Amino acid sequence: xxxxxxxxxxxxxxxxxxxxxxxxxxxxxxxxxxxxxxxxxxxxxxxxxxxxxxxxxxxxxxxxxxxxxxxxxxxxxxxxxxxxxxxxxxxxxxxxxxxxxxxxxxxxxxxxxxxxxxxxxxxxxxxxxxxxxxxxxxxxxxxxxxxxxxxxxxxxxxxxxxxxxxxxxxxxxx
Numbered sequence: 200x201x202x203x204x205x206x207x208x209x210x211x212x213x214x215x216x217x218x219x220x221x222x223x224x225x226x227x228x229x230x231x232x233x234x235x236x237x238x239x240x241x242x243x244x245x246x247x248x249x250x251x252x253x254x255x256x257x258x259x260x261x262x263x264x265x266x267x268x269x270x271x272x273x274x275x276x277x278x279x280x281x282x283x284x285x286x287x288x289x290x291x292x293x294x295x296x297x298x299x300x301x302x303x304x305x306x307x308x309x310x311x312x313x314x315x316x317x318x319x320x321x322x323x324x325x326x327x328x329x330x331x332x333x334x335x336x337x338x339x340x341x342x343x344x345x346x347x348x349x350x351x352x353x354x355x356x357x358x359x360x361x362x363x364x365x366x367x368x369x370x371x372x373x
Contacts (some may be wrong), residue, residue, distance in 0.1 A: 207222050233335065257276070270347070316371075321364060325364070
């Protein structure tokens with residue numbers, strides 16, 4: 200865990216409520232972007248990321264100081280977003296046309312729509328791992344920490360997610 204995270208968390212646990220603002224400032228942009236990739240609505244993503252920070256703050260005493268903060272926080276954020284979607288009966292859709300080197304500026308709207316449909320048709324765990332790797336740019340090690348899985352499982356999960364996405368894209372003629 201970055202020294203700054205550990206220092207902020209220890210200060211909060213010692214009674215300095217303002218120290219948590221350092222954590223919020225460090226991760227608020229990333230939290231918003233991750234929430235947005237799940238709920239696909241700007242205002243909802245903003246609200247959910249704020250709620251996740253509040254939940255993290257309230258549960259900070261349960262946090263293991265020997266572990267990195269962000270993977271722990273990401274699980275809180277992800278669970279909050281998924282709970283929100285269940286309540287709204289919506290399906291999360293990940294928009295990562297770049298998985299196969301496609302840039303939205305380089306492809307027409309129909310192809311972009313087809314790519315999003317294929318990604319949305321994947322199981323949730325495949326969408327999540329593709330999102331973390333290609334949209335968020337996390338390394339295999341970081342994804343393993345976030346998902347609390349062995350790195351080998353992340354690598355094989357990503358392999359099968361890409362393979363399934365490629366099959367779906369080929370079925371659609373892409």
